[in-house]
Amino acid sequence: MADKILEICHLSKAFGDHQVLRDIDFSVSKGDVTSIIGASGSGKSTLLRCINLLETPTGGQILYHGRDVTAHGVNAARYRSHVGMVFQSFNLFNNMTVLENCVVGQVKVLKKTKAEAIESAKQYLNQVGMGPYVNARPRQISGGQKQRVAIARALAMKPEVLLFDEPTSALDPEMVGEVLDVMKTLAAQGMTMLVVTHEMAFARDVSSRVVYMNGGVIWEEGPPEQLFGEPRKPETRDFLSRFRKA
């Protein structure tokens, strides 16, 4: 295995008395495409949000290249700039155009010059097929287009890992494909990705590893052929069979 970018050790998260994540252990290596599947409320999204420190874990560690980022005094903003995130609800900046959305982070966080930032923003927008829309505002484009812009915005920060939090769940069915296509291309280019998804076909065909979460723990994990082909645990089988029927 190549070098580990992220190692999650005994991670737990509780909201008050409600224990959402218990003793999560897993790691992300360069080039991995990991899909996290599981029923609603199983803690998938919370796990992703903990990894990006949008939620503060209540226990355990997150090691980024061996350094614990949950420790006091760690510059969370700088860490986040290395770990990109794509949200279910896109979260594009409504007060900016498509281009500005992809420029602002590069200028403010990476301290690039505006010209450089615009150059690379255009390049990434072209990559996701949104090149012609640089002057549009988020309210003027469709959900699928917004999500592609959001991916370009994350890519423009040149992250080591990209986290996807149910990137297609808020989309109309006919728009899911365009976003998944972009994600497949990224995976093929060797981008390290961690994807929370309900798109089983994507998990099966694109990812190098699938994690099934149930009740706040990692119930089963493995390569997609094994997890989809011959799941070891009955709960995993149940979950997958429910999806097959649907």
Place this chain on the structure above:
Amino acid sequence: MDKLIALVQDVGLLWSEYHVMYLNGVKNTLILALVATAIGFLIGMVCGILNTIPYTDRDPAPRRIALKLLRALIRIYVEVFRGTPMVLQAVFICYGLPYFTDKALAFTGNSGIWLCSILVVSINTGAYMAESVRGGIISVDPGQTEGAKAIGMTHVQTMVSVIMPQALRNIIPQIGNNYIINLKDSSVMFIISFTEFFAAHRYIVGVNNMYFPSAAIEMLGYLTMTLAASFLLRLLERAMDGADSYELVQEDALTMTAGTYNHPDRRTPFDERSKEVREREKQKLKFGRNRGER
């Protein structure tokens, strides 16, 4: 009908005699309202921004205590100046300051009255604006903050680039509200002998007892000022919303037309604007309805 004609004649009479005084009052009212609303808005911005600095239990204790103290102080300021009449605040500050400083600090002469008036109306407006700005900041979708955090922006960067521009757009109706209220309510500054529009009325009727015709002039004058203010604010809002259409950038030089995409008409079944925008519209309606409440 006779009475109406008589009224018009009286108004004409008053106007030809005293229009310099009325117009001077209008000028002073406009300046006071504009300056005080601007300063009050700045006070409100500072308070609102300080009030919404986030902190968690993991932050070091001094930072948490300082932020809690700050919030308490702003709370007291807001409650005191929102909870007492402006006319009393004017008296209290204008006569209280020399009283406590043994007349070392006093508002004397014309400039003193101006200073005191601007001070009182600004502080009063600031108390209302503090809450408006806080509301404006809170009403911006939390997803915007998360989006900014996720690309590594700090709290300050997020506020400057993402949150405040959206919050400001949301509170423009409130700024307009306060400006219009100040246009009218600055009339209580006659109490410290500030010569605004209403003070002109008081002086003129004191001379000739023509209460009703003078009041008619005042009504028309105030209404003209507030309507003009409303109109200008609408223009500003529309300018801030930007164009409804955008140019597609064509990379292919052989393509004949660079088509313009028109956004579907508002308030039609084809209006596909995002949920946030619709939410904002709703809020604007709500603000409008609360107008009288201040």
